Amino acid sequence: MKITDAQVFVGGPGKNYVTLKVMTDQGIYGLGDATLNNHETLPAAYLRDYLVPNLVGMDPRNSEDIWQLFYRGAYFRRGPVAMAAYGAIDMALWDIKGKLAGMPLYQLFGGKSRDGAMVYAHAAGSDLDALMDSVASYVEQGFKAVRVQCGIPGMPSAGYAVPKDDVGTTPYITDFSGIRPSVEGWDTGRYMRYMPGALAEIRARFGPDLKILHDVHHRLLPREAAELAKAVEPVGLFWLEDPTPAEDQDALKLLRQHSTVPIAIGEVFNSIWDCNKLIENELIDFIRVAVTYAGGITHVKRIVDLAAMHHVRTGFHGAPSHSPLSMAAQAHLNAWAPNFGIQEYLVLGTPACDALFPSEHRMENGMMYVSDAPGLGVDFDETEAERYTYSPGSHPIVRLEDGTVWNY
Numbered sequence: 001m002k003i004t005d006a007q008v009f010v011g012g013p014g015k016n017y018v019t020l021k022v023m024t025d026q027g028i029y030g031l032g033d034a035t036l037n038n039h040e041t042l043p044a045a046y047l048r049d050y051l052v053p054n055l056v057g058m059d060p061r062n063s064e065d066i067w068q069l070f071y072r073g074a075y076f077r078r079g080p081v082a083m084a085a086y087g088a089i090d091m092a093l094w095d096i097k098g099k100l101a102g103m104p105l106y107q108l109f110g111g112k113s114r115d116g117a118m119v120y121a122h123a124a125g126s127d128l129d130a131l132m133d134s135v136a137s138y139v140e141q142g143f144k145a146v147r148v149q150c151g152i153p154g155m156p157s158a159g160y161a162v163p164k165d166d167v168g169t170t171p172y173i174t175d176f177s178g179i180r181p182s183v184e185g186w187d188t189g190r191y192m193r194y195m196p197g198a199l200a201e202i203r204a205r206f207g208p209d210l211k212i213l214h215d216v217h218h219r220l221l222p223r224e225a226a227e228l229a230k231a232v233e234p235v236g237l238f239w240l241e242d243p244t245p246a247e248d249q250d251a252l253k254l255l256r257q258h259s260t261v262p263i264a265i266g267e268v269f270n271s272i273w274d275c276n277k278l279i280e281n282e283l284i285d286f287i288r289v290a291v292t293y294a295g296g297i298t299h300v301k302r303i304v305d306l307a308a309m310h311h312v313r314t315g316f317h318g319a320p321s322h323s324p325l326s327m328a329a330q331a332h333l334n335a336w337a338p339n340f341g342i343q344e345y346l347v348l349g350t351p352a353c354d355a356l357f358p359s360e361h362r363m364e365n366g367m368m369y370v371s372d373a374p375g376l377g378v379d380f381d382e383t384e385a386e387r388y389t390y391s392p393g394s395h396p397i398v399r400l401e402d403g404t405v406w407n408y
């Protein structure tokens, strides 16, 4: 069996999805997602210019060897661009493998460990009242877990993932007016003084059963993160996400010494080498990598297995930057993983998105149910794809009051 060609498509409804289609001499094709938010043309170019010309002629069944060949063969290893490109190839090869076997991918991993996988939605409000309304709307829809983000009184800008005006779900963070980012302000003191009380009010309103998550988005220093974690302990959060910048694996030691709040981190990680110390030293409770830019199913499965040995559960990234293809790959891992925790889920199922990526994966009452179709269980409509082109976008950058650049 041989790979005969592979094509890269960039575009989609309200997002620049990077979709890889790998063709074989047996008529079976595989699909993968290489979308790297606001940098979509880079993995696309790496695929087109370097990886696809090498891929043609290879046996697609040898997904492990092909992963090793590209990863080790590059010499300059890792990084989100390269890992997103390898991830797309890997997803496509697993898709082909599943179609050859006539099985959904979760069967090739070891079968189902559960029927439905719990997801969390994003509630947000410009102030606490608006956030409460947003949470209530998700609870009414049957969601069992909700991430909560709200505007902070006196903060120079709305805050991470907070709508600028009225109630609502998280707005698209990408600004498609161009590649020059807008600037948001940040004040750690105001955030630290306000957020613990706000989270306590949400708990009081919605009761003990709702799983409440909150994302700090890398904004705090280790000592500040420890102080916040201590302060929010009575709230009983499901998790506190990205309390410190993710590249410092030692930053969470201080927090761990002072708080038992569950910690989730890792949406920006590209490899097991970004999180091995965090996992082995049991400094986190949830690992948030994504199949898209952590090297695909082959590499993420290794991270999941290491995490399982250390009581760390999964909580895969599921921002709108993931196409239905990588969300499907994660749905199969979620169905299998003995250490599944939760899945981030932003509503992908718009009619336009469903038309571009038809599938039978489904959401019901805050649970995701994986498709039983062979492979990933998602198709790609190339005629539909002709409607879309690449549009340059950016996410904001953050500055402190005195102008110092801070962590987005």
Ligand SMILES: [Mg+2]
Pocket (backbone or CB within 6 Å): 215, 217, 241, 242, 267
């Ligand atoms: Mg996050």
